Amino acid sequence: MLLPPLRGHSSEYIDKAIRDNYKGKYTIVMGDLNAKVGQRKAGEGKTMGSFGVGARSRRGDMLIEFAEEQKLVITNTYFKKDKTRYWTWESPNEATRNQIDFIVSSQRGIVKNCEVIAKVCITSDHRLVRAKICINTILARLEFINNKKKESINIMKLKERKDEFQLKLKNRFACLDVEDIDLDTRCDKLTTVMLEEAASLASTKKSENTKLEEDKTIEALNLRRKDLRKKEIKTRAEKIEYAEMVKTVRKKRRQRTRKRKYDIILQTLKSGRVPNAARKQDSNKSRICQLRHEDGTLTSDRSQILEICAKFYQDLYSSTKPETDTPKCKANSKKKDELPSVLQKEVTHAIAQMKDNKAPGIFL
Template identity: 35%
Template sequence: MDSGGDKHLRNRKVHYSTNRTLHIATFNTRSLLSQERLTELECEVENIKWDVIGLSEVRRRGEQLITLKSGHNLYYAGEEDKSIGGTGFLIHKRHNANIVSLKKISTRVICLVLKLTARYNIKIIQIYAPTTSCDDEEVDSLYDDITTALTDKQTQYTIICGDFNAEIGMKQDTAETSLGNFGLPGRNERGEIMLDYLLQNNLFQMNSFYKKILNRRWTWQSPDGRTKNEIDYIITDKKRIVKDVTVLNRFSMGSDHRLVRAKVVIDIDKERHRMVKKRTDKRWKRPADIEGFQRTIDDRLAGCDANSNEDVNTLNDILTSAMLESQNKYCPKTQKEEKLSHSTRQMIQERRDLRSKGIVANNELKEANKKVAKAIRRDIRAFNTGHIQQTTEDNKSMRVMRRKLGIGKKHIIKLKTKQGITTTNREEILKTVEDFYQTLYTSQNEDTLNSSTKPDIVTVKKGVVNQGSEELPCITID
């Protein structure tokens, strides 16, 4: 009997995709100091394709890696004693297991290394250049820091992105191989310095290689809206991996900058592609109502005859459809806690639409930004108040409440090894911590382990009544 399947399935060649696509962006946020601004950023990234976003002017103090409630990782490096400048990365949660290292070169230059396969890595450098009001010494120091980041850990691919505060324009001479034929006209002194650096290091400013309309070219506008410049760039050492660079007009956070995004496509050999282990958390969750789950499948398959002449592919589709329907109905789903109300999200969408139109009064856009900021602040306060009340009513730990109200989970970003060397490599950090706890919990008294005598009995006179209590139990050895 012909089952209708493919008789030559074993002879079929399996084609593995050798392309890795990454959407790498850069954005000057103007500030991520408050929780409201961070929530607004998380809301905006839900509407675009992205893998890594380099951030300028985060204005957060110190250096920290935090896993946000959304699952994405936020890394930032700023001044220790003042909330100015600073850079950061927002890394999509799908890459959490692929972070090799995060390193602060300075508050203006940071470096991220992502693992593509077992053998291939990509380095992403985010920068925030001094403004034109700063002296040339700060600019020279910036490019020295970029050189340090480039030479620090050699990888197969490199991307440099950020706010360069320089107008470089388009190619003016055939010798300017680092530039393409497109861009806004004009080049200033900082643009000349930037071009010299690109030529010396064989780097390519990829914004200039793709033709865009003028409205999709500029990345910064003055407060009065009259002056528009292109000063945020995507740069790479291998021109072939960048397939497009575009400015996203619909991404809006009230900043005077616009988000610039590059589509990076890397072709990797098939054998090396097979070595990639994609870690996903899509485990099947047990239905709360097993009988209902089975009953739904039986009802869907009631009119189906296994002895019919239908081919195996049709029967497979019917069975799959029945199981998916039952799973969606009975298997529990993880509900994401929403800080923003529906009305606030609607306001953000209206502001996004307003920005996308292009022709809008500057005062009207400012008013929209104020309304959105006020609504986000109100929603976060209501969210925090609700959690505090619920924690109080349930008589739960204040420590758990503070963890829920925080922006995410903090991580160790650098650690000293046994040899006294400070490392930022994630694998080395984990290995150092693992060795420490293994040594800590390993018995040092071999005689006690090998002894055949019975161990001393530990008697607790008074146990700890509450885990939150700071009183220690009285312990004696009989």
């Protein structure tokens, strides 16, 4: 979030500017907020740390209230520093020092450090405040992709309920006000309305009523696992719980898949549709759809494909060539080359390469 300088404006204007522009997954609000938050009080553990300084002012109460409402944290108060590394503003007569410059973040876990830079000469009565921010980009990208996934719609089911779909769209479009907006926003609104109505009539997503008990159990465990994974800083107990949760979710998913396969096979055996069941179970395996005969013609017939494969491997492993005697090497047909004698300089070089105070070995 980036805002223009707000110096000279009223507190109502500043509050409205921050609230109107507050959005996004990672939000950082920083600058001269002209507020003294002081020490942490009871019930403010989610908003500020235990390293606040000074007494709280009226604007400090406003900042704490805003942070609690928007679920923000004041990062300056979470890291223990020397007493001289807290204050950010000094009066002209050098008699008063306060902490009024803050870095406020939407997520505590991404801020690894926050400190005041003292040894920087700037023409200001404020000191620089620096924060170290680390973001797990892989995890953030996965969450972004999962949030952007569109809900799949059953087209055939939607065609069957075409009249109802058109009636719903007509009613929604009649209540939609798109007169005083630009073309792109109007297009986005119309698209959203059509997708919402299509999903309400022909969504492929399972409803809560059709979910089995095992599905609900796995979903609850998976939600807990995701909550633990999102935490940037985990305790030892949480790390152990996360590892056990991963194993439990995987085990229950395997059991559910095995049970569903068993139910499908049992159902198909009762109905006499064994080939269809086998085809469903092997849907993830690649199959040979076509093969070419020796004359170059293609065939997709299953029996002919099996015959071609059988003939290929039969010709591959059955050799028709007569065995030939391989000539044996005569022993001692050539004289072995005599090794040259060891030179004195080679011995000297080997001794020089040896380490001091080490055993020479069994060969020396």
